[in-house]
Amino acid sequence: MSATLYGLLGAALVGIGLFGLLVRPSHLLRILSFNLLGGGVFLVFGAVARRGAGAGLPGDPVPQALVLTGIVVAFAATALAVMLLLRLSAESAKRPDPS
Amino acid sequence: MTGLLADLLIGAAILALAAGTVTARSAFTATAFFIAYGLLLALAWVRLGAVDIALTEAAISAGLSGLLLLGAASRLAACPVAEERAPGPVLKALIGLCCAAVSAAVGYAILSLPEPAPSLAEEAMAHLSVTALGNPVAGVLMSYRALDTLLEAAVVVLAVIGVWSLAPAGGWGGVPGPIHPRIEQGPLALLARLLPPIGIVVAFHILWVGSYAPGGKFQAAAILAAMWLLAWLAGLATPPRISSRRLRLAISAGTGLFLAIGMFGVLAEGAFLAYPPALTKALMLAVEFALAGSIAVALALLVMGPPEPEDRA
Amino acid sequence: MSLLLDTFTILAVLAGLFFFAAGTAGLLRFPDTSSRLHALTKADNLGLGLIVLGLLPQMGGVLPALKLLVIWGLALLAGATVGPLIARLARQEDAPP
Numbered sequence: 001m002s003a004t005l006y007g008l009l010g011a012a013l014v015g016i017g018l019f020g021l022l023v024r025p026s027h028l029l030r031i032l033s034f035n036l037l038g039g040g041v042f043l044v045f046g047a048v049a050r051r052g053a054g055a056g057l058p059g060d061p062v063p064q065a066l067v068l069t070g071i072v073v074a075f076a077a078t079a080l081a082v083m084l085l086l087r088l089s090a091e092s093a094k095r096p097d098p099s
Numbered sequence: 100m101t102g103l104l105a106d107l108l109i110g111a112a113i114l115a116l117a118a119g120t121v122t123a124r125s126a127f128t129a130t131a132f133f134i135a136y137g138l139l140l141a142l143a144w145v146r147l148g149a150v151d152i153a154l155t156e157a158a159i160s161a162g163l164s165g166l167l168l169l170g171a172a173s174r175l176a177a178c179p180v181a182e183e184r185a186p187g188p189v190l191k192a193l194i195g196l197c198c199a200a201v202s203a204a205v206g207y208a209i210l211s212l213p214e215p216a217p218s219l220a221e222e223a224m225a226h227l228s229v230t231a232l233g234n235p236v237a238g239v240l241m242s243y244r245a246l247d248t249l250l251e252a253a254v255v256v257l258a259v260i261g262v263w264s265l266a267p268a269g270g271w272g273g274v275p276g277p278i279h280p281r282i283e284q285g286p287l288a289l290l291a292r293l294l295p296p297i298g299i300v301v302a303f304h305i306l307w308v309g310s311y312a313p314g315g316k317f318q319a320a321a322i323l324a325a326m327w328l329l330a331w332l333a334g335l336a337t338p339p340r341i342s343s344r345r346l347r348l349a350i351s352a353g354t355g356l357f358l359a360i361g362m363f364g365v366l367a368e369g370a371f372l373a374y375p376p377a378l379t380k381a382l383m384l385a386v387e388f389a390l391a392g393s394i395a396v397a398l399a400l401l402v403m404g405p406p407e408p409e410d411r412a
Numbered sequence: 413m414s415l416l417l418d419t420f421t422i423l424a425v426l427a428g429l430f431f432f433a434a435g436t437a438g439l440l441r442f443p444d445t446s447s448r449l450h451a452l453t454k455a456d457n458l459g460l461g462l463i464v465l466g467l468l469p470q471m472g473g474v475l476p477a478l479k480l481l482v483i484w485g486l487a488l489l490a491g492a493t494v495g496p497l498i499a500r501l502a503r504q505e506d507a508p509p
Contacts (some may be wrong), residue, residue, distance in 0.1 A: 001103060001106075002102065002103070002106045002146055002147065003147065004209060004210065005103075005106050005107070005110060006106070006110065006143055006146070006147055007206075007209035007212075008206050008209055008210075009110045009113060009114065009143070010205070010209070011202045011203075011205035011206035011208075011209055012114060012117075012202050012206070013113070013114075013117055014201060014202055014205050015198040015199055015201050015202030015205075016114075016117045016118060016121055016198070016202075017117070017121070018198045018201055019121060019194060019195055019198040020120070020121030020122075022186075022194045022198070023121075023185065023186060023191055023194055023195075024121065024185070025182040025183050025184065025185045026126055026182060027175075027180060027182065028126040028129070028130075028168065028171060028172060028175060029120075029121070029123070029126060029129050031168070032120055032121075032126075032129050032130065032133050032168065033120070033121055035133065035160070035164070036117050036120060036121065036133075036136070039117075039136070039137075039140055039160070040205075042152075043140075043143065044205065044209065046143075046144060046147045046149055046152065047147070047209060048212065048216070049147070049149065050147045050148060050149075051212060051216035051218075052216045052217065052218030052219070052220055053148065053218070053220065054218050054220040054221055055220045055221045055223070055224040055225075056224065057148075057220045057223075057224065057235055058147075058148025058149070059147060059148045059149055059220070060218045060219055060220045060223075061219070061220065061223045061235035061236045061238065061239045062219045062223065062239050062243070062244070064149045064151060064152055064236050064239075065151075065236050065239035065240045065244060065247075066244070066247065067149070067152050068151055068152055068155055068236065068240065068317060069240070069247055069248060069251040069317075071152070071155050071156060071159055071160055071317075072155070072159060072251060072255065072317055072394070073251055073254050073255075074160075075159050075160065075163060075164055075398070075401070076254055076255050076257075076258035076401060077258070078164055078167065078168075079167055079258060079262060079401035079402065080258050080261045080262055080401075082167055082168065082171045083261075083262045083265050083404050083405060084265060085171065085175070085180065086171055086174055086175070086404065087265045087267070087405070088180050089174065089175055089178050089179065089180045090178070090267065092178070092180055092181060093178035285496070285497075285500075286492070286493035286494075286495075286496040286497050287493065287497060289493060290489065290490075290493040293489065294489070297486070
């Protein structure tokens, strides 16, 4: 039951994250939205893992381990995106906007 | 019944926080919502029986990402970047409809998952004794899907190289990130002196129990990185220059050792990343410890960012 | 004996929840940053303390109970340092909330 519930929550988070990514013009908010989307995908994995509970385990360890590596990779990608954005802001501070 | 109620409450709170993040007026508010979202997501992971993920989510997604994003939000508020125009109300509604459709499709997929659910739990447990580990998630990470873990460690190293390569002219080779003045008194100085010793002990505990209980290198690395960052924020620990050979070695040691052991498997057992049975535990522990150290350094450097030109100060 | 301990747990956790609820109400309703922080830290420390106290007899051992106490101590330390930091920042900015 809780697996389905969190799976549906993951589906909702995918939609919310996608919406923020497309609608908000702020770059930092887009990065945040992308992370929300990723969190939703991870939760879907988590729901699948939970349904695969067996052999005395609360969930299937294979998707769980994949989510674990996924979280670290998502953090690395977020850090790279944030640093790109900060560099962009440093550049635009140096040169006033031509428009 | 009470379990379902708890799930519903946690789920509703996560949804509200996600909606708050997306609709927040300022980036700072959105980040605050996002950190709370990460912490509640950790609770959701506990409810899903994935304590390993819960620890990682709280430490990395909420903790380190939170620090990174808050720092970015305050620096962006000081010198903002030109933004595109927001889409108009009609386009917004259309995008909303499409996103709702995506959600509905994913939700439908969740509801129509096959019954009984396919699972590798039985097999993972059946062969766990071979890996000399007691934690099935660690078994998957270190043995069954060791290749994924190796690639993931490599991605973190690449991300650090990517961040460093954003150093502006005159910054290459310097000290990473903005320089924080040394704080001698006040609450931050106290915390930065008091917490790291405790944090290091906790990190080693989590690293050690990871072989048979929830925990492991990622969680330990996140805590170690946080301790370094705390000392860095208080100006107590200046990171080494990125041209330092020792720093570069520290970042790549874990991945390098993992790769070397993988190649050793080719020679000894005839397959990449195959561990000789007698050495399984020793090799895995070596990789686990080396990766924890390297990932800790890499995670901290990702938050610190590229070096800044020396003359700016 | 176990009934007594269970009753103690329920009462202490309920009291803790009350402090959390009060703290949250304060956070939402109080007019400025300092009083909000006051409500939050007081309620959090006491609320978490009472919940930890209530859970102690349920831990089934001295070591797990000690871990719980350490967690409370760390939360106290974090609250005690972050509270003043935010208060300082709020005073520096001196902006009406």
